[in-house]
Amino acid sequence: MSADAAILPEDPALLKAMIAVLQAENARMSATIRAHDQLVQTLRLRIAKLKKQAFGKSSEKVEREIEQLELALEDLLIAAAEGDTTPAAEDEAAPAAPAGATAGRKPRRRPRVSDATPRERRELDPGPCCPDCGGELRPVGEDVSEILDMVVAQLKVLEIARPKKSCRRCEKMVQAPAPSRPIPGSMASAALLAYVLVSKFDDHLPLYRLAEIFARMGADIPDSTLVDWCGRAMKVLKPLIDRIEAEIMASDLLHADDTPIRVLDRSLRDRGLGKGVKKGRIWAYVRDQRPWAGTAPPGAVYRFAPDWKEEHVHEHLQKTEGILQADGYKGYAKLYDPGPDGAVQLREAACWAHLRRDFHDIWTSTGSAIAREALDRIGALYDIERSITGQPADVRRTTRQELSNPKVEAFRAWSEQQLTRIPGKGDLARAFRYGLSRWPSFCLFLADGRVAIDNNPAERALRPIGIGRKNWLFAGADTGAETLARAMTIIETAKMNGLDPQAYLADVLDRINDHMINRIDELLPWNWAPRTAPQAKAA
Numbered sequence: 001m002s003a004d005a006a007i008l009p010e011d012p013a014l015l016k017a018m019i020a021v022l023q024a025e026n027a028r029m030s031a032t033i034r035a036h037d038q039l040v041q042t043l044r045l046r047i048a049k050l051k052k053q054a055f056g057k058s059s060e061k062v063e064r065e066i067e068q069l070e071l072a073l074e075d076l077l078i079a080a081a082e083g084d085t086t087p088a089a090e091d092e093a094a095p096a097a098p099a100g101a102t103a104g105r106k107p108r109r110r111p112r113v114s115d116a117t118p119r120e121r122r123e124l125d126p127g128p129c130c131p132d133c134g135g136e137l138r139p140v141g142e143d144v145s146e147i148l149d150m151v152v153a154q155l156k157v158l159e160i161a162r163p164k165k166s167c168r169r170c171e172k173m174v175q176a177p178a179p180s181r182p183i184p185g186s187m188a189s190a191a192l193l194a195y196v197l198v199s200k201f202d203d204h205l206p207l208y209r210l211a212e213i214f215a216r217m218g219a220d221i222p223d224s225t226l227v228d229w230c231g232r233a234m235k236v237l238k239p240l241i242d243r244i245e246a247e248i249m250a251s252d253l254l255h256a257d258d259t260p261i262r263v264l265d266r267s268l269r270d271r272g273l274g275k276g277v278k279k280g281r282i283w284a285y286v287r288d289q290r291p292w293a294g295t296a297p298p299g300a301v302y303r304f305a306p307d308w309k310e311e312h313v314h315e316h317l318q319k320t321e322g323i324l325q326a327d328g329y330k331g332y333a334k335l336y337d338p339g340p341d342g343a344v345q346l347r348e349a350a351c352w353a354h355l356r357r358d359f360h361d362i363w364t365s366t367g368s369a370i371a372r373e374a375l376d377r378i379g380a381l382y383d384i385e386r387s388i389t390g391q392p393a394d395v396r397r398t399t400r401q402e403l404s405n406p407k408v409e410a411f412r413a414w415s416e417q418q419l420t421r422i423p424g425k426g427d428l429a430r431a432f433r434y435g436l437s438r439w440p441s442f443c444l445f446l447a448d449g450r451v452a453i454d455n456n457p458a459e460r461a462l463r464p465i466g467i468g469r470k471n472w473l474f475a476g477a478d479t480g481a482e483t484l485a486r487a488m489t490i491i492e493t494a495k496m497n498g499l500d501p502q503a504y505l506a507d508v509l510d511r512i513n514d515h516m517i518n519r520i521d522e523l524l525p526w527n528w529a530p531r532t533a534p535q536a537k538a539a
Contacts, residue, residue: 111148113146113148120149153195153217154217155192155214155217155218155219158189160178160179162175162176162178163175163176180513180514181513182233182236182509182510182512182513183229183232183233183236186229186232188229188233189510190505190506190507190508190509190510191506191510193229193233193505193506193509194501194502194503194504194505194506194509195502195506196210196226196229196230196233197230197233197234197487197491197505198491198501198502198505200230200487201484201487201488201491202464202488202491202501204464204467204468207223207226207227207230208223210226211223211226230483231483233509234483234486234487236509236512236513237486237490237505237508237509237512238486239512239517239520240490240508240512240520240523240524241486241489241490243520243521243524244299244301244489244490244493244524244525245301245489247299247524248285248286248287248299248300248301248493249285249301249316249317249319249320250319250320251287251296251320251322252321252322252323253287253289253322253323253325253450253451254285254286254287254317254320254322254323254324254325255284255285255286255287255288255325255326255452255455255457255458255461256283256284256285256286256313256317256324256325256326256332256455256458257283257284257326257327257455257458257459257461257462258281258282258283258284258308258329258462259281259282259284259462259465259466260279260280260281260282261279261280261281261282261304261465261481262278262279262280263278263279263280263306263478263480263481278306278307279307280304280305280306280307280478280481281304281305281307281308281312282302282303282304282462282465282481282484282485283302283303283304283305283312283313283316284300284301284302284458284461284462285300285301285302285303285316285317285458286298286299286300286301286457286458286461287299287300288457288496289450290390291389291390291452292390292391292392292393292396292449292450293390293391293392293393294393294450297497297525297526298493298496298497298526299493299496299497299525299526300461300488300489300492300493300496301489302461302484302485302486302488302489302492303316303485304478304481304482304484304485306478308331309331310330310331310332310333310334312331313329313331313332313335314331314334314335317335317345317346320345320346321345321346322346322347323346323347323348323349323444323448323450323451324336324346324347324348324349325349325350325351325451325452325454325455325458326348326349326351326455326458327351327354327455328350328354328434328438332346332348336348347444348438348441348444349441349444349445349451349452350438350441350442350444351454351455352378352381352382352442352453352454353453353454353455353456353459354454354455355378355431355434355435355442356374356375356378358427358430358431358434359371359374359375359378359428359431360375361427362427362428362431363375368428370418370422370428371428371431373414374411374415374431377407377410377411377414378411380407381404381407381408381453382453384399384400384403384404384407385453387399388400392449393448393449393450394449395449396449396450397446397447397448397449398449400445400446400449401446404446405446408442408443408446412436412439415432415435415436416436418432419432419433419436461492464488464492465488490505490525491505493525494525496525497525497526499525499528503530504525504528507528507530507531508523508528511523511531
């Protein structure tokens, strides 16, 4: 009998009163849970709607509201999990919950753990003898469950001792040379610098939080020192980042997109203009040939500009020729215009996902049957695309000519027909005109198997900026935003090539100062290979 049961009163009347109180409390808690569930669903719908709006005309206010709602939703879900007493549904090896215990709950996806993750086996052996009769036990099998554990990060001090020795014969002093450091004269090792860079620019931890983390580990590292480490480490990596930029921007097929970023501008505040914050832009230029089995490795280049003027993209793309897949930003227009000799620097490939979002917003807000049919027609094109992802360019082109081309032509004819039937100034008409006015660009993917149906690679490349904005309100200055762009170039390119950015940067920072500059390409993410133990020892 439990201790709680032992203290229950024996008087039936008191027991009934206690049951009534518990029932009332249970009803109150149930009502609270239902209210939380309704609020969670409301927030989810609101977030989804705002995300759709954000894909249209860019709005910093909309993006900030999305971020705040997502944080509020996260807090609600944590609170709901705190009050949940049912067993976890994520572990396949966990005992089954009682029937009906998890009714109405969405099962959680089990965490995925890489095969490369270290494993430690702990065997709970019942012993050699039976606890009841003392007989000898024999193995008949085993049950194995998994628990994901955390090995806490730890700082350590590497003492580099270089004994001095004197020759007994000639009295010559002999001492091993000091190893080079990523930052001369600094205490930071390559591994520590890599951790700081990835924490700040990939995990988006402000440096003052990193300083607090290091203090818990036993090292008081001033914020100013962390700032210096970041800046000087980025200077060491500059030749490598420059090579990544040169390689990617020389591609004949690029995806491009941009997103706003708030930048602190003290000159505005000094002149009494607002809060001293301006809106800059981060552009992402992506090479990704994996969807059509191309041989060039993937990579992303990020560039900062203090405003949204077209001159910036012209400077970014001045050495790029071929095809540019992007949205309808007017700054690209001159790059598509024929030159004096009739040749064009870049051909435009439009994004069907942008067009689809216009119709989706109309359908969700008005229930328009025409918008719904547009979504179905575009969806049929995406069904074909899913079947040819990863196929060679010639296979993709042949399939598109056979299957997609008739659907695209039918969509064009249907769009022109709808424009004669609907009000000319409505959102639906604007969506149709957006597609028809740039129709050759929307059809380019049919003629070239390398061209994607949409610009999603560039949009995915900009997601880290959106995540970062949840942790920092603005970049410290234009120079800070430029450093952010360069750091993301090397980190995101490493990730696109399947590398752990922290392990990659730790190795590169450890080697780059002793590496021959004419062999810098060996350290590019798509060429890099970690040093073996003998190589590291020799270095």
